[in-house]
Amino acid sequence: MKKKYKKYFSSAITIFVAIIISFYLVRSMPGDFIHLRATEIQLQQSLTYETAYNIAKRQYNYDPSVPIYKQFIGYVGGLAHGNLGQSVILRIPVTDIIRKALPWTIFLCSVSLFISFLLGSIIGLFVSFRSRIRWLDSTVSFAAALSQSIPDFIIALLLIVILAINIQLFPLRGAYDVDTVPGFNIPFILGVLYHAVLPVMSYVISTIGAWTLTMKASASTVLSEDYINVAKAKGLRDKRILSKYIGKNAVIPLVPGLAISFAMMLSSSLFIENIFSYPGIGYFFGFSIGNRDFTLLQGILLISIVMIVISNHVADKVHEWLDPRIDL
C-alpha cells in the first residue's frame, strides 16, 4: 500500500519537473512577443495599450513584469484552470488543438502497439517452441535484427515512396478523406482506417522485431520449466501447451515493456506524423518546434509527459492483474 503512494508521489514529481521545463521553454523564447501581440490587438480592436497588453498576457499565460517565482505561480495557476495559453502562430487556444490532435495519436499508437505486440509475441512463441528447425530460427533472428535496425521514420519514407507514390495504393497524407463528414458514419471510419494503414505499418514493422526476440527469450525460459515436461508427458496437444502453458506465463514479463513501447511510439510520433502529415500531437510538436510556437510546444510537451506517466501506471496495473505474485 505504501509503495503505491510512493509511485503516485514520484509521478507527481515527474509532472512537476515537466511543468518546470515547459515554463523554462516559454522564458527562453527570443523577442518580446507579448509586446508584439499587444500592439497587434491594440490596432485590431482599438483599445488602449494597457488593456491590450493585459489581454496578451492572459493569452500567453505569461507576465514578464513580475519576479520569476510569481511568474511561475501564475503559470501553474493558469494550468490549474486548464489555461495552456494561446498558440503564437495558429492563434487558437492550445487546449483546443490538443483536444483535436490527441485522439489521433492515441488511436495510431494503440492500434500499432496492439498489432505489433500480438504478432511479435505469436511469432516469438512459435519460434521458441519449434527451435529445432534451424532455418526458421535463423530467418526470424535475421528479420528481427533488420526490423530493429531500420528507424520507424525511414520505414515510413520507404512505404510512402513504394506504396503511396509509385503504386498509389494508399493515401500519402492526412488522417481521413476530406470529402467525408467527420463523425460516426461508415465512409468516414473507412477513410480513417485506410489512412492509418501506412503509419501503423511503419510503427509495427519497426517494433515487431523487439517483441519477437523478447517473447522468444521469455518463452524459452518457460519451456525449460518442469510443468511443461509434465504437460508433454500427459500427452496434451501442442496447441494447448502453447497457449495455456507457455504463452500465458511467457507473456507476463513482456507487459511492463508495453508502457515503454508506448512512450517510444509517442516520442516517434514526432517523426512519423510529420512524414504523413497526420494531425496528431507529434505533427503539432514538429510544427511548433519548426515555427518556434512556444506556447503550443509547452502544452504538447506537458500532455505527452502526462500521457507517458499514465501509460506507466496502466502497465503496472495490468502487470499486477496478470501476475498476482508481484506486489508493486
Next chain:
Amino acid sequence: MKLIDSLTSRYKILTHNNRAFFGFLILILYFLMATIGPHLVSLDNIIDYAGRYQGISLQHWLGTDYAGRDTFSQIVHGSTDVMLIAFSTAFFATFMAIIIGIFSGLKGGRIDAFIMKIVDILLTLPQFPIMAIFAGIFTIKDSITFGILLACFSWAPLSRGIRSQVLSIKNKEFIEVCHIMNMSTFHIIFKELLPNMIPFISINFIHIAKNAIIASVGIMLLGIVPLSVTNWGMMINIATKQVGAIYVPHALPYLLSPIFFIVVFQFALINFASGVEELFDPRSRGR
C-alpha cells in the same frame, strides 16, 4: 602475454560468430570511409541540371542528385559527420553514465535515491521531442555539439544499469578485501569495479551510438538542425522535403542511398553488439 592470449582467443570467438564478424567487418569499412574516404573521393560541387537524377553507372556509383552532383561522393563526405555524431554521443553519454552510476552506487543512501529520482524523470521524458526542442533552442552548427546535446538525454538508462551492477559487486568478497587492505577508492573503481563492467558498458555504448543515429537523422529530417548538406540525415531531408525527389521515380538511387547506408550501419551495430555480448558472456553463446 596473458593479455595477448585472451585477446586472440576472444578474436577467435568473434570470427567464429558469423553475425558478429559480419558486423565487425562492416563497421571497419564504415570507419575507413569516414576517415580516409574523404581524401580519396573528391566532392564535386559543379551544378549540372542536365545530368540530374542519373541512374547507377561506373562514373556515378550511386547516381546523381537533383543538381547532377555525384551521390556517392556526398555519402562518403557525409559519413564523417554521421560517425562523429554517433560516437561523440556514445562517448559523452557513456562517460556521464559511468561517473553518475558509480558515484550513485558507491554513495548509496539518500544521494543515491535522489540521483535515481532524476534518472527516473529523465526516462519519463519523451526522448526525441526533448532532443528536438533543445536542438531547436540552441542553434547547433557542428557535429560534436550535436553529439553532446544528444548525450545529455541518452545517459540515463545506462547509468541506472551501472549503478545496479555496482550495488551487486560492491559487497562481494574481493571488494571487501580491498577495503581491508586499505586500497584507495580510485583503485577500487578503476581496477576492480570498471573491468567487471566493461562488457555491459561496451554493449550499451553500441546501443547508444545506434540510437544517436536514429535521433540525429530524425531531427535533421524535420529540418531543425541544419548541418552540412552531405550529412545523410540532411540528404534525406533535402530529397524528401526540399526538392521533392520522392515524387520522381528515377530519383530512387539518390533517395535510397543515404537510407541504405544508415540501415546497413545500424544493422552492423546490432550484430556487433550481439557478438560482443556472446564474447563476454559464454552462457549466451550459440543461443
